Amino acid sequence: MPKAIGLVTCNYTTASNDDVFLGRPVASMPYLGRYRLVDFALSNMVDAGIRNVGMIMPNNYRSLVDHVGSGKDWDLDRKNGGLFIMPGTAFGTSRTGARFLIRDLVQNRAFFTKNSEKYVVLATANFVCNVDVKALIAAHEASGANITVLTKKASCDGNIDVVTFDVEDGRVKGMHQGVKFGEEAFLDYAIIERELLLELLDSFAAVDHLDLFEALNSEYGRFRVMINEFDGYMKPIFDKASYFKANIDLLDPEVLDELAPQGNREIKTKAHDNPPAKYEPGCKVTNALIASGDRIYGTVENSILGRNVIVEPGASVRNAVIMQGVIIKTGAKIENAIIDKANVVPAGTELRGTDGDILYLKKN
Amino acid sequence: MSKKECVAMLLAGGQGSRLGVLTSKVAKPAVSFGGKYRIIDFVLSNCANSGISTVGVLTQYRPYLLHEYLGTGEAWNLDERDGGVAILPPFATQTGASWYAGTADAITQNLGYLEGQDAEYVLILSGDQLYRMDYEDMLATHKANNADLTVAVMPVPWEDAPRFGIMNCAEDGRIEEFVEKPAEPKSNLASMGIYIFNADLLINTLKEDDKDPDSTHDFGGDIIPKLLNAGKRLYTYQFKAYWRDVGTVASFHEANMELLGAEPAFDLFAQDAPIMSNSSTRPPAFVGPKGSVDDSLVDNGCTIMGSVEHSVISADVFVGKNAIVKDSILFPGARVEEGAVVINAIMAERSVVKPGATFGSADEETVTLGDDAVVEKEA
Numbered sequence: 167m168p169k170a171i172g173l174v175t176c177n178y179t180t181a182s183n184d185d186v187f188l189g190r191p192v193a194s195m196p197y198l199g200r201y202r203l204v205d206f207a208l209s210n211m212v213d214a215g216i217r218n219v220g221m222i223m224p225n226n227y228r229s230l231v232d233h234v235g236s237g238k239d240w241d242l243d244r245k246n247g248g249l250f251i252m253p254g255t256a257f258g259t260s261r262t263g264a265r266f267l268i269r270d271l272v273q274n275r276a277f278f279t280k281n282s283e284k285y286v287v288l289a290t291a292n293f294v295c296n297v298d299v300k301a302l303i304a305a306h307e308a309s310g311a312n313i314t315v316l317t318k319k320a321s322c323d324g325n326i327d328v329v330t331f332d333v334e335d336g337r338v339k340g341m342h343q344g345v346k347f348g349e350e351a352f353l354d355y356a357i358i359e360r361e362l363l364l365e366l367l368d369s370f371a372a373v374d375h376l377d378l379f380e381a382l383n384s385e386y387g388r389f390r391v392m393i394n395e396f397d398g399y400m401k402p403i404f405d406k407a408s409y410f411k412a413n414i415d416l417l418d419p420e421v422l423d424e425l426a427p428q429g430n431r432e433i434k435t436k437a438h439d440n441p442p443a444k445y446e447p448g449c450k451v452t453n454a455l456i457a458s459g460d461r462i463y464g465t466v467e468n469s470i471l472g473r474n475v476i477v478e479p480g481a482s483v484r485n486a487v488i489m490q491g492v493i494i495k496t497g498a499k500i501e502n503a504i505i506d507k508a509n510v511v512p513a514g515t516e517l518r519g520t521d522g523d524i525l526y527l528k529k530n
Numbered sequence: 531m532s533k534k535e536c537v538a539m540l541l542a543g544g545q546g547s548r549l550g551v552l553t554s555k556v557a558k559p560a561v562s563f564g565g566k567y568r569i570i571d572f573v574l575s576n577c578a579n580s581g582i583s584t585v586g587v588l589t590q591y592r593p594y595l596l597h598e599y600l601g602t603g604e605a606w607n608l609d610e611r612d613g614g615v616a617i618l619p620p621f622a623t624q625t626g627a628s629w630y631a632g633t634a635d636a637i638t639q640n641l642g643y644l645e646g647q648d649a650e651y652v653l654i655l656s657g658d659q660l661y662r663m664d665y666e667d668m669l670a671t672h673k674a675n676n677a678d679l680t681v682a683v684m685p686v687p688w689e690d691a692p693r694f695g696i697m698n699c700a701e702d703g704r705i706e707e708f709v710e711k712p713a714e715p716k717s718n719l720a721s722m723g724i725y726i727f728n729a730d731l732l733i734n735t736l737k738e739d740d741k742d743p744d745s746t747h748d749f750g751g752d753i754i755p756k757l758l759n760a761g762k763r764l765y766t767y768q769f770k771a772y773w774r775d776v777g778t779v780a781s782f783h784e785a786n787m788e789l790l791g792a793e794p795a796f797d798l799f800a801q802d803a804p805i806m807s808n809s810s811t812r813p814p815a816f817v818g819p820k821g822s823v824d825d826s827l828v829d830n831g832c833t834i835m836g837s838v839e840h841s842v843i844s845a846d847v848f849v850g851k852n853a854i855v856k857d858s859i860l861f862p863g864a865r866v867e868e869g870a871v872v873i874n875a876i877m878a879e880r881s882v883v884k885p886g887a888t889f890g891s892a893d894e895e896t897v898t899l900g901d902d903a904v905v906e907k908e909a
Contacts, residue, residue, distance in 0.1 A: 199814035200830070238604075239811070419816055419833050426813040428831070428846060433813075437605075439806045441798035442565035442829035442843070443815065447791065451823055457814035458566065458830050461799070471814070 170285040170303060171247075171360070172211035173277070176204060177224035177254035178264050178290070180327050182405035186504060186526055192403065193221075193291035194229040196489045196507065198416055198426075199457035199472045202233050203403060205435045206296070207289040210355075212240045213431050214299035216287065218247030220277045222254045222270050233436050240434045250277055265290050265329065265354055268381060269374035272367050278360055286363050288378075290354035294412050295400035296425050296433065297355055302394055306357045311392035313362075315379075316355035318396045320345045327404040328352065329379065331393060338391035341379050350393055352379070353400060399424050410504060410524045413470045413487045417453055440473055448479075457490075464494070472507075481511075489529075503527065534613065536669055536726070537649040538582050539637055542570060542657030543590030543630055548778045551900030552878055557589065559657030560596040561782075562861040562879065564789055564798060564805075565827040565842045568599060569776065570657045571807045574606040574615075579803040580665035582653065584613035586643055588636045590629060593619055605808035618643060632747035633723075638736040645733060652732050654725040654749065660785055660796065661773035662803050663724070668767045672726045678762040679731070681705065681754070682724035684769045694720035695750045697766055705764040708754050719766060721750060722773060731762070772796045783876060783896045786842045786859045790825055798827075810862075812845055820851065829862075836866070850885070858890065861901075870907075875899065 176193035187195070193204040204221070211219055219242055223230060234240075237249030255269045266288055271278075278286065285306070287299055297316065306314035315338065317331060324345035329352040332340040345351045356379075358366075370381045382389065399421050401412035416422050426433045440459030445451060450465045459474035464481035472490035477483055480497040487504045494500060495513040502519035506529040511517065519525030546558025553561060559570035570587075577585050585608060589596055602608075603615030618640050620629050630636035637644065637654070644652065651672065653665055663682070672680040683697050691712065697719045698707040709715070735753055739745050745752045757764060772795055776782040788795040798805060812831030817823055821834040828834065831846040836853035843849075847860045850868035858872050863880040866872050870883040874897070875890030881899040883889045887907040890897045899905060 201813075416813075417816070419818070419835075422813060422816060428812070432811060434811050437809055437811065439804050439809070441805070442827040444799070445823040445826045445828060445838075447825040449824065451817045452821060453819040454817050455814040456817060456828065459799075 169283055170214070170216050170287050170299075170357070171277075171281050171283045172207075172216045172219040172287045172289065173222070173266075173271075174204065174207045174211075174219065174289050174291060175222045175254075175266055175270065176227075176230060176291050177222050177270065178267070180292075180404040181325075182327070184406035184409075184526070185528055186406045186409055186506075189226070189529060190229050191224040191226060191291075193224075194233055195292075195403070195409070196472060197294065197403075197409075198413060199455050199470050199490075200438075201426075201433060201435045202230075203294065204230065204234070204291040205433050206294055207291050208234070208240045208242070209431075209433045209435075210295075210297045210299050211287055211289065212242065212434065214287075214303065216299070217242065217244050218250075218281060218283065220250040220252050220274060222252050222274065224254060227251075235436070239436050247281070252277060264377045264380075266356075266378040267374075268367060268370050268376055268378055271363070271378065272371065272374055275364070275367065278364055278367075281360070284359060286358050286360050288354075288356040288358065292403045293353050293355075293400055294403060294425065295353060295396065295398060296427070296431055297353075297396065297398075298431070299355070302355065303357060305394050306392075309392050310390070312358070312389040313382075313391040314357045314394050315391060316353045316396050317350040317393045318353060318400060320347055320349050320351045323347055324351060325402055325404045325408065328402050329354070329377075331391075333393055336392055338386050338393060340383055340386055350395075351402070353396055353402075406504070406524060406526060410487060414468070414485070416455060416470070417468060422455075438473060446479075449477075478513075506530070534584055534647055534649040536582055536651040536653055536665075537584040537586065537613075537644070537647045538577050538653040538655055538665075539640070539644065540570075540573060540577075540585055540587045540655045540657050541633055541636060542587050542596060543593075543636060544656075544658060545591040546658060546777070549776075549782060549898075550779060551898050551903070552779070552782070552876065553592075555592060555901045556595045557591045557593060560599055562844055563660070563776075563782075564786060565829045565844050566809060567805060567807045569660065570596070570599075571606075571805055572660050572662070573655050573657055574603075574608065575804065575806045576661075576663050576665060577655075578606045578608060578806060580663075582665055583608060583610050584616075584647060584649070586616045586618050586640060586647075587657070588618045588630065588640065590620055590636075593617075599808055601808065606806045613647075616643060632752075633749045634736060634739060634745075634753050635747035637732075638740050638747065641733060641736060644729070649729050652727045652729045654723075654727065656723045656775075658777075659722070659724075659773065659775050661722075661769070662771065662796075662800070662805075663769060664803070665726075668724075669726055671767045672765070675703065675765040676763060677726075677765040678728050679754070679757055679764045680726045680767050681764065682722040682769050683719040683766045684722055684773055685718050686720045688715070688718050691715035691718045691720065696720060699766050703766045703768070705758065705766060708750070708758060710750060719768070722769065723750070723775075725749060726767075731757075779876065779896055779898055783859065783874075787840070787857070789827060789842065790840060810845055815843075818851075821849070836868075857892065878903070881905075 242249035443460040463479040491508040503525040542559040815832040818835040829845040864877040867885040
């Protein structure tokens, strides 16, 4: 019997104004041709044997519910437990920086009281990473910490949305927003005893507008919050540039195999009945990720194509992320761009961004 | 159990021995096809797309993979409360146990299941054919003819007719004579092994046939002639679209290749009747910086670092650097290592052609490599 239940908060926003994120929650952002960002948090939990996962929803939850359904594709359609779709408190999305907003957790207190598992695994949806949550639980038990947070030492200055912990000898002393080179960036995965979480929710009731870890800022002396450093591939996705990079990074079979391996740690997602991709006579495809259901007549280089994309004869796609259902008509040229779902790029059109400023064509 | 109009009984127990090593470990309906599917997907998808939600699947030969693959039938939307997929392998009774001795005997041994469905019509299907058919339309024809039995037929080239069971009919489609493999055919309408029976008639006929010591318990050989002799109303349902019975390595290879090209004979992409499958959750295929793919189907999870031309590539296939794959069919998990050459070949699941090795040639017949088999480089 699994020792933990999971909670994925899907209802916060980013500081970025990039319109990539307009109109949909970050959690249901299409990623890598066939996934949605929430797949990573759900799969990581399920792969650790967790079969009881709550999702706190944003107000624009249509795409997210459409994606997760009954939770069947993650084995979360259980008689006992399974997937729980839970309301958030805020209208719209929570403010920047709030990950585990206390009032969201309080509102769904029943989820924590009606289950008897010892631990709660907390996660958000905008870190792309394949985390061994079972090992994380084991490390948490071995360390005797009150809370264990998953972190990674930043290899460069990073996004303002990323939460950073001030750490001494592996123990958290404080937290702040934004990350600089060498700091311990929070990957939004944490483990806490369920009983302790309930106590904290009660004691922080007066400051329920805060994030759990913000509220703890004055209490890090009292509670032992320990870091666990993640050493695999991970990418925080909070703006257009990081979203684009997190796709292009995967044009490396080793990284791809680490993030989405075969077998026990597979990233699960909603199944679709697409035929295999069809590479038509005379097409040219190099250094690209091509999802099922695609039909390619033209040229594709250094790009990621989502499901059911058509690249017509004479069309070319270079250094681009093409989401599902896009049709690129004859002779159209796309470079340094993100083309959102279901767009039809007319014949002969040229859509070019630059390395520094990726062009984005919004969802049709 | 509520009354149903039409239930399907799907014969999926055949070995498909002429497919050689491809069926050494799995039943023919479970053989990989078209880069993403198993052969049985086509007929199950037809059922789902035709509104038939109760399908009894008769299994016998090496059924593990088939049973696992079918599961609850949810991949074909067949996991319904009142119906769905029922897996029907041979079983024991108080008087002993026996294998399914023929197509009709397989149904006879499961009359308990069939009678429990309380259906008006029974659709008999084979799990090893490739085609897209609307069984509702066939049922409408059956009803319009007020038929006792309707047999789906298709015109075959006259020179091929002696290889088939041929129906000689009146102008209105009523069957007057059935001849198995006629030396001098009078018609070119071949039976496809797809039947719609009035359920009561089927059940009674099977019970009688079961007692007949001279019967081979086969639909074509015994049941149809008996019903014709009894003066029952047997009609044909003419089908003119794509249909293949992939009985041999050559026809299996050809049917896969017919999915390729600018205008494939069978269009997997047709939207109105999608072919459903119990698919895996793998990332998109990666075509490497020096990889190339031309005129091919490639499923998710593949890594293509070499060259793939005019081939059908299933999930999780690896093609190494400088390797060449041409005119071939690779089943899930097959590996063509660095510098290896695979031409005019069928590689079954997880089979490997080692670095620098060669398998198959354009000048000879299509070669096959069984599940988990390995081809080493010749010294």
